[in-house]
Amino acid sequence: MTDIFRKFTEKLVPPVGELPHKEFDEHQTYASEAEAIHAYQTARTRLVHPQQWECLTHNLGACFEPFSADHTAISGPVALGNFLKIVLPIPGDPYLDWVRIEALEDGTEGADEAFIGMRVRPTEDLEQSGHQTAHFFGKEATSTWVLHRHGKNVSAYYYGRGEVRNEESRSFWKKLRDTLVAWAGVAGFSDLQWKGLLKALLPEPSEE
Numbered sequence: 001m002t003d004i005f006r007k008f009t010e011k012l013v014p015p016v017g018e019l020p021h022k023e024f025d026e027h028q029t030y031a032s033e034a035e036a037i038h039a040y041q042t043a044r045t046r047l048v049h050p051q052q053w054e055c056l057t058h059n060l061g062a063c064f065e066p067f068s069a070d071h072t073a074i075s076g077p078v079a080l081g082n083f084l085k086i087v088l089p090i091p092g093d094p095y096l097d098w099v100r101i102e103a104l105e106d107g108t109e110g111a112d113e114a115f116i117g118m119r120v121r122p123t124e125d126l127e128q129s130g131h132q133t134a135h136f137f138g139k140e141a142t143s144t145w146v147l148h149r150h151g152k153n154v155s156a157y158y159y160g161r162g163e164v165r166n167e168e169s170r171s172f173w174k175k176l177r178d179t180l181v182a183w184a185g186v187a188g189f190s191d192l193q194w195k196g197l198l199k200a201l202l203p204e205p206s207e208e
Helices: 003-012 033-047 050-056 172-187 189-201
Strands: 022-029 063-067 083-087 097-109 113-122 142-150 153-161
Touching: 003 097, 003 113, 003 142, 022 189, 033 050, 033 113, 033 142, 033 153, 033 189, 050 063, 050 189, 097 142, 142 189, 153 189
Parallel strands: none
Antiparallel strands: 022 153, 063 083, 083 097, 097 113, 113 142, 142 153
């Protein structure tokens, strides 16, 4: 990890603190710098199209549907301030989870290094009235994905921070659901999802 990338990550990712947190990473090394540049651009495109994540991970995790603040569905790349509706793979679950993209930043260091990071935070349901956080984690939680190319190496990182149950829910059943889903996430479901996504973001050398 270079100094410039470390500073970029420290600015984008909230500090660990005392709340539960997770970190995962995946790495690929390519035969040439030109191949790595192409792979990084492919990974970047995949990152900013979360509506493709479910397909990329072969239906391993949740379905992400991007929306603008005026409730318009987004078919292209997401941008700062957009929302993601999350449909969890839970049979019979009538609840939806929502996050807002609160940071989306690119950076470069000459021709040898490039990086991008996206951070989301639980938010209210755009399709419902009220201002309660619509997510199984509380509003203190963040998820951050970062891509980094340095020479012939491309890396993908996930940083989860503040992963505690949402305490805003008023309904007993919603509280129970949030507790169970948050527990399942801590127990390993989200681990599989985010590890699978990081691996799927990075093209195999044979793909280039």
